[in-house]
Amino acid sequence: ETLKSYRYRKRLSALIPGDEGIPIFGNLFELGRSSESSPRHFLERAKAARDEWNGEMIKIWVMHDTVFLPFTGPMLQSIIESNEEINKGVDYDIFEPWLGRGLLLASGDKWRARRKLLTPTFHFTMLLGYIDTMNRHTKVLMGILENQCGKEFDIYPYMKRCTLDVICDTAMGKDLDSLHHPEQPYVKSISKLMTLGMNASMLPHLWNSFGRWVTGWQKEHDINVQTAHDFTKGVISERMELLERGEVDANKKAFLDMLIAEKDRSNLSMDDIREEVEIFMFAGHDTTSAALGWTLWCLSHHQDMQERAFQEVREIFGDDVDRDCTKDDLTRMPYLDRCIKESLRLFPPVPFVIRHLEEELQTGPYLLPRGSSLVIAPYMVHRNERIYPRPEVYDPDRFLPENSTGRHPYDYIPFSAGPRNCIGQKFAQYQLKIIVSSLLRTFRFRSEREFNSVSLLSEVVLKAGEGINVVIEAR
Numbered sequence: 001e002t003l004k005s006y007r008y009r010k011r012l013s014a015l016i017p018g019d020e021g022i023p024i025f026g027n028l029f030e031l032g033r034s035s036e037s038s039p040r041h042f043l044e045r046a047k048a049a050r051d052e053w054n055g056e057m058i059k060i061w062v063m064h065d066t067v068f069l070p071f072t073g074p075m076l077q078s079i080i081e082s083n084e085e086i087n088k089g090v091d092y093d094i095f096e097p098w099l100g101r102g103l104l105l106a107s108g109d110k111w112r113a114r115r116k117l118l119t120p121t122f123h124f125t126m127l128l129g130y131i132d133t134m135n136r137h138t139k140v141l142m143g144i145l146e147n148q149c150g151k152e153f154d155i156y157p158y159m160k161r162c163t164l165d166v167i168c169d170t171a172m173g174k175d176l177d178s179l180h181h182p183e184q185p186y187v188k189s190i191s192k193l194m195t196l197g198m199n200a201s202m203l204p205h206l207w208n209s210f211g212r213w214v215t216g217w218q219k220e221h222d223i224n225v226q227t228a229h230d231f232t233k234g235v236i237s238e239r240m241e242l243l244e245r246g247e248v249d250a251n252k253k254a255f256l257d258m259l260i261a262e263k264d265r266s267n268l269s270m271d272d273i274r275e276e277v278e279i280f281m282f283a284g285h286d287t288t289s290a291a292l293g294w295t296l297w298c299l300s301h302h303q304d305m306q307e308r309a310f311q312e313v314r315e316i317f318g319d320d321v322d323r324d325c326t327k328d329d330l331t332r333m334p335y336l337d338r339c340i341k342e343s344l345r346l347f348p349p350v351p352f353v354i355r356h357l358e359e360e361l362q363t364g365p366y367l368l369p370r371g372s373s374l375v376i377a378p379y380m381v382h383r384n385e386r387i388y389p390r391p392e393v394y395d396p397d398r399f400l401p402e403n404s405t406g407r408h409p410y411d412y413i414p415f416s417a418g419p420r421n422c423i424g425q426k427f428a429q430y431q432l433k434i435i436v437s438s439l440l441r442t443f444r445f446r447s448e449r450e451f452n453s454v455s456l457l458s459e460v461v462l463k464a465g466e467g468i469n470v471v472i473e474a475r
């Protein structure tokens, strides 16, 4: 059966331009072997495909697996818009013991049911309730950053703790306060689990269970999964008790409350609830902190743009650094909006998303074989010089309406698109603007390093190898 599937994929794949690599191994030995080198390698391949045959997609054989990476919006249209091809690649399987199969990782009808159930959580009125929480944790962040003025430091861990606190509070109604308590077991265990998951997908000796056992990977993994689950389970039972006793503040509804309320009607078990909470924590904090880190990196290196964004924010708040950011304020920051957009273009927090094709899929002129992987790669599309000339240059004005004409809707996809897009997109955008505008009101950012010297690590999210090293000064 495996051989039959392999031959079939070989046959269809041969009709698509690009080389097939060597027998058995395919392109395995040409690929980058680290989270830093492989994205670079993909970009080089994409450039060669563009130059050689006007290509808009590359194909890669890794042993018997076939992987396709389209790098223009039109070539992505059929996968993005498909209501059938919504299943994730096996690459996420490693996270299953921790995250279960909640929304992000669910497939087929389970995904459809969960998406329908969870969509109201991000309804406009719910989001308004979350704005207060975002402001509150931003204030804590600002207080802590004041102590860092005048010297170079890596701001990324602070962004991470702040977004973790926001998501924990909005998803579970629990004030984790990791900004003050970074050494908490839960905080440490989820950070460890992300690293372990990444290692398991990058390092061939961890690709089988024996290797994971003998290296101690498995043991460390299991201990951390246990810690994470104990924490979320504890929070859920605590919340259920509070709700039962009617002690939850009506203005401070958490996402978890909605799940608990739906428990009986939608037949959700405790584990179902836990897996959704876990997914929100996972999908919601590291992505947003990467976006924050990269935006600050960009603004630190482009003083004129930072100044312009600051002036825009100053128009709104004057010298009042304490006033909370309201929903209305957020609509009055078009320039900051473009700065954030351009940061997400150049450094998309989720650089690659993998789908597993259940059936054949027509993509542009090509018929992609079932059983192959199709990668939705914001990183590749956003750095395609035919769409974004001089792609490595940071220029927020690319997103002025007059400069966006002619761009395909899927030429810009930091949150993916279509039915399986990011459910937390609006939530993330509010949070980004609240935190960045608050930081700009109080601090001036600069950096002593080269803008493009930073090494890009494509882990589940796109990270800076050396961290986001900046210097801040009080305004």
Ligand code: HEM
Pocket (backbone or CB within 6 Å): 088, 103, 104, 105, 115, 167, 279, 280, 283, 284, 285, 287, 288, 291, 348, 349, 350, 353, 354, 414, 415, 416, 419, 420, 421, 422, 423, 424, 425, 427, 428
């Ligand atoms: C800048 C921040 C963010 C970025 C760049 C981002 C990006 C993405 C992308 C690209 C996907 C598609 C993943 C895939 O197809 O495998 C996705 C899905 C998802 N995101 Fe986000 N995300 C962000 C913030 C958030 C936040 C704050 C939340 C929750 C509050 C969230 C929750 C989710 C969930 C639950 C899914 C799965 C949706 C589904 O499969 O139906 N994300 N996100």
